[in-house]
Every structure is written in structure tokens, then in C-alpha cells.
Amino acid sequence: LAKTTQPISMDSYEGQEVNITCSHNNIATNDYITWYQQFPSQGPRFIIQGYKTKVTNEVASLFIPADRKSSTLSLPRVSLSDTAVYYCLVGEREYGNKLVFGAGTILRVKS
Amino acid sequence: DTAVSQTPKYLVTQMGNDKSIKCEQNLGHDTMYWYKQDSKKFLKIMFSYNNKELIINETVPNRFSPKSPDKAHLNLHINSLELGDSAVYFCASSPGVTNYNEQFFGPGTRLTVL
Numbered sequence: 001l002a003k004t005t006q007p008i009s010m011d012s013y014e015g016q017e018v019n020i021t022c023s024h025n026n027i028a029t030n031d032y033i034t035w036y037q038q039f040p041s042q043g044p045r046f047i048i049q050g051y052k053t054k055v056t057n058e059v060a061s062l063f064i065p066a067d068r069k070s071s072t073l074s075l076p077r078v079s080l081s082d083t084a085v086y087y088c089l090v091g092e093r094e095y096g097n098k099l100v101f102g103a104g105t106i107l108r109v110k111s
Numbered sequence: 112d113t114a115v116s117q118t119p120k121y122l123v124t125q126m127g128n129d130k131s132i133k134c135e136q137n138l139g140h141d142t143m144y145w146y147k148q149d150s151k152k153f154l155k156i157m158f159s160y161n162n163k164e165l166i167i168n169e170t171v172p173n174r175f176s177p178k179s180p181d182k183a184h185l186n187l188h189i190n191s192l193e194l195g196d197s198a199v200y201f202c203a204s205s206p207g208v209t210n211y212n213e214q215f216f217g218p219g220t221r222l223t224v225l
Contacts, residue, residue: 044214
């Protein structure tokens with residue numbers, strides 16, 4: 001399983017764009033990248049998933065360079081309610097086990 | 112309507128006791144999971160069932176026994192509880208077994224072993 005590395009924490013202000021980068025140097029050919037968001041006292045919630053290039057949904061964008069050794073979650077114009085822990089998860093497209101979420105990135109949005 | 116529900120939300124018990132956590136999903140998903148989240152926020156999969164069949168069984172002590180009476184339910188029974196079992200346990204479900212599928216998590220059960 002490809003190991004992921006994320007910053008432990010980030011601070012931002014309301015209205016700013018936040019980019020959280022995840023490193024996954026030994027990502028395998030079949031691995032894809034998924035991001036989850038977790039609020040205190042809640043379970044993680046799926047945000048976005050991608051395999052290469054750029055993926056965008058109503059919540060975020062995910063940028064994946066050609067070598068796929070890293071990925072960047074982009075949150076446009078964050079608000080206080082975006083304060084949460086963000087997990088990068090790299091896993092095989094096919095059935096696989098050993099799903100281990102890392103420590104995640106604590107994002108604190110200030111007013 | 113709650114998609115993935117767990118009971119109880121909090122569980123405080125003494126070492127050596129046996130306890131169960133129940134999980135139900137109303138999403139019609141085929142696959143369900145149990146995760147353990149420790150104090151450092153690492154989330155690690157413990158078990159996964161697909162259509163009531165065990166498909167993932169990580170290196171979890173055999174004091175932990177999952178049971179899936181039907182594909183909408185996955186319960187976790189823990190025997191002889193130890194201090195190190197204190198954590199938040201999350202149930203999750205997904206449409207299928209591949210990791211490509213989005214997982215939906217329950218609210219968690221905070222287990223404290225005294």
C-alpha cells in the first residue's frame with residue numbers, strides 16, 4: 001500500500017483558497033487517490049477521488065501531476081465550517097485491503 | 112434518514128467485560144466495514160463484509176468478532192476488553208468491494224475501557 005504524507009496542520013482565513021498536498025511517492029499503477037473530510041465527533045465523509053490530471057466537483061478540486069507521486073486537494077473560498085481533518089487515501093482500484101488512513105491534515109479556518 | 116447508524120454512541124466499561132456495538136445501513140450497500148480510530152486520529156480497517164461474507168480480516172485480536180446477520184447489519188462483539196481497546200469505532204458501508212467505491216461512515220462509537 002502506498003504510504004501517504006500530509007502536513008499535520010494548516011491555518012487559513014475565510015474566503016481564501018486552501019491547497020493541501022499529499023505525497024505518495026510509491027503509488028502503484030492501479031492506485032487511485034481519495035480524500036475524506038472528518039469533523040469532530042463524526043465519521044469521515046468522502047470529498048473527491050481521482051486517478052490523474054484534474055477532477056472537480058461541487059465541493060473541491062483534485063490536482064494530480066503526470067507522475068502521480070503527489071496530489072493536491074483544493075478548497076475554494078473556505079468558510080469556518082470547513083474546519084476539519086482532511087485525509088488523503090491511496091488505494092488500489094481493484095479489491096484490496098489494508099485501508100489505512102493517515103494522520104490527516106487539521107485545517108483551521110479563522111474569521 | 113440516517114444512512115449508517117451505530118449504537119451506542121458512547122460506551123464506558125471495565126476491563127474484562129464483553130460488549131457489542133451495532134451497525135445498520137439503509138443505503139442498500141453490499142459491503143460494510145469496521146474501522147478503529149485511535150487517539151492520534153489514525154483510522155485503520157478491522158473487518159469488511161460483502162453480502163454477509165467476511166472478506167477482510169486484518170490483524171485484529173480474536174477477542175473482536177464481527178457478525179453480519181444480513182447485508183444491512185454488521186455488529187462488532189468484543190470479549191475481555193482491555194485498556195488498549197479504548198478508541199472510536201466507525202462502521203462504514205459502500206456499494207461494492209472495490210476501493211474505488213465511496214464509503215459512507217457512521218457517527219462512531221466512543222469506547223472507553225477503565
